[in-house]
Amino acid sequence: MTSFSRAALAAVLIAGTSSFAMTAPAAAKKKEEAKGGLVVSEPLRVAATAAGAAIAAKDFATAETNVAVIEAGAKTDDERYLAQAYRLQLEANKVGDAGNPAVLAGPLDALIANPKTPATEVGRYAYMRANIAYNAKQYPQALAGYQRAVQAGFTAPNMQLQIARTKIQSGDTAGGVADIEKQIAADKAAGQPVSEDLYKYAIVALQKTPDTAATMRWTREWLYAYNTQPNWHTAIYVFGFQGDNDKKITKRERIDLFRLLRATKSLAGEREYVEYADLAVQTANAAEAKAVIAEGNATGKLTPANSAAKLTLGEATTQLAREGSLAVQEKRALAAADGLEANGVGDYALGTGNAAKAIEMYKLALSKGGAKLNKDEINTHLGIAYLQAGDKASAKAAFAQVTTGLRGQIAALWSVWADAPGAPTPAAG
Structure with missing residues (x-):
């Protein structure tokens, strides 16, 4: 059996193009198991090495052949984790910047469920999976993913806003707006500038509800925080020159x-x-x-x-x-x-x-x-x-x-x- 560094494995999933670092061969099995490393059979190690090189070279046909070998030969959680990780890496590279990331849902689900997935990476995968669900308008599933990512300690610059947006899209406008308010309070308490987008998103969401008092309160807070002529113009125009009021x-x-x-x-x-x-x-x-x-x-x-x-x-x-x-x-x-x-x-x-x-x-x-x-x-x-x-x-x-x-x-x-x-x-x- 051969062991793989979990840190290297995590890095390759983030970068999407690098290859896994190989450690000691079968003789080091017990040592690597004790350290929490991955232990895989020699044939799978060979296939993984070939798959990584092929992915880096954008030779997806060769990569597919070798990933399929890993998937077919995986018998343990370690080996299944390796197969799932390489599948995710391959599909992510095939998708690129213009493809449909929905194809990553299966590998991500498998990695999230695998007990060998490092706890530090579960949050990242949950966040990626939640984004896919959100884009598919599967809002309850997306919300569960974002919340799991937070529980796992994963952080992203717009995480709180994304959770709020998901709640609002799910029909929980009050809950989503409350989350935005918490984020604003936290930013202020930390001495950080408050993103204008937080105010705007809350206002747009509230304008679709009958809660005119809340809409006006958020409009006031936005205009006071970003007191500009264009913003006043927008607030007045949206209020009385567009939509139902118009x-x-x-x-x-x-x-x-x-x-x-x-x-x-x-x-x-x-x-x-x-x-x-x-x-x-x-x-x-x-x-x-x-x-x-x-x-x-x-x-x-x-x-x-x-x-x-x-x-x-x-x-x-x-x-x-x-x-x-x-x-x-x-x-x-x-x-x-x-x-x-x-x-x-x-x-x-x-x-x-x-x-x-x-x-x-x-x-x-x-x-x-x-x-x-x-x-x-x-x-x-x-x-x-x-x-x-x-x-x-x-x-x-x-x-x-x-x-x-x-x-x-x-x-x-x-x-x-x-x-x-x-x-x-x-x-x-």
């Missing part, structure tokens, strides 16, 4: 998201400035439309020659002429029986940046009331006005009054901005 959001709700894009300096380009200004005209906020177009021109994100912007600007100018001055509008609001006129004046003042007057008018609207008055909308706008005035506490109190429906979620997103740690940076990094 199908049910009203024009008046949508404009409040455009206002948040503007507040965070996250408006991305010409199309968004034009859409925002046009929406402002449609919702009787002509003063705001003019301010948005002027801002777009000043920042260079909107060209003065833009025909759509010029058309919208003309419509806004006409609308403003009909409305009259702020003083005229305010007089009508004070004389009105309900708060509708005052709400309109508040919107006018908000659009021109006159936060103090907006706050005054919104409060008047709420005090006058009225059957057609949308109090949630007014409180949202009151919170925005307070933020314009620099009164964060009052802004948050106003947003807190809005608790239901899509409007409640919009107010919550504005409240996230109210507590943001400084102005967003122009870009990540």
Whole structure:
């Protein structure tokens, strides 16, 4: 019998191209057994040597012949382990970078089950097998593999995220997100940077559930940890301009998201400035439309020659002429029986940046009331006005009054901005 070094065997499985180191021949059987080495028959040793050389030379036909000899002649766990190891090495080399790794599942299963497989390598094989199961969408099997890898002491840079992803794909979103939260806490405790992907994956998973509170909490944590204009733009757009919310959001709700894009300096380009200004005209906020177009021109994100912007600007100018001055509008609001006129004046003042007057008018609207008055909308706008005035506490109190429906979620997103740690940076990094 001949013995093989387990360390060398492990190394060849990792590298995939090297050959096994041979130790003493049959005379050393008892010594190697005592040290925990592999003991195999001489014919299998010869076949293994030939197989290793053939694999290294990419002569897979010759390698197959010799691996088959080992498999056919294996009578002990040691010899079966040798056969399984060479089968894995051969199949891994045949697969290469572009093949289907699913063919490795059988050899990996055999190695994991073999009592001669070193405990230090069981975790690695379990991890490899779990990856194959995950790619095949066999999520329960993948989860069991990752958990076994962890129990065996195997570590990988994205292990915790992979386990979390597998739980989420299995339908256990809460469990997966909890694992991500643990990973973030561990990274912070170790003084390590927290990967932005952890936040993003949790948010994407939660957006597919009815748990809007958890989605908002994770969105807040992500934006605070990675406080950039592109991230604010993504968060706002995904929230209200895509998916289910985009199908049910009203024009008046949508404009409040455009206002948040503007507040965070996250408006991305010409199309968004034009859409925002046009929406402002449609919702009787002509003063705001003019301010948005002027801002777009000043920042260079909107060209003065833009025909759509010029058309919208003309419509806004006409609308403003009909409305009259702020003083005229305010007089009508004070004389009105309900708060509708005052709400309109508040919107006018908000659009021109006159936060103090907006706050005054919104409060008047709420005090006058009225059957057609949308109090949630007014409180949202009151919170925005307070933020314009620099009164964060009052802004948050106003947003807190809005608790239901899509409007409640919009107010919550504005409240996230109210507590943001400084102005967003122009870009990540």
